Amino acid sequence: MANKTLGTRQKLVFRLDPAQAKPRNPVAVLAKRGGAGSHQKNAATLRQAQKQALKKLPIDTEQD
Known part of the structure; x- marks a missing residue:
């Protein structure tokens, strides 16, 4: 007859504290x-961004 408790025995586990990890x-x-x-x-x-911002500004032209 086989010993059935060997397969279900609790395994030995080493645990580290979180402070030691x-x-x-x-x-x-x-x-x-x-x-x-x-x-x-x-x-x-920065220079390229400034040039693009200048192109987006509206142009005010006065016609007399």
Whole structure:
């Protein structure tokens, strides 16, 4: 007769406390903390945006 309790026996599990768990990606931890973000736009991008804004302004022409 086979011993049926061996298959259903509780397995030994090692559990770590959350404080002891090593972060998977240290760069992601720094980014979540608030130091990361989008960079400033360069001068060419700003100049292009200003030119497009000028083209959108209405032209006032006075006809006498």
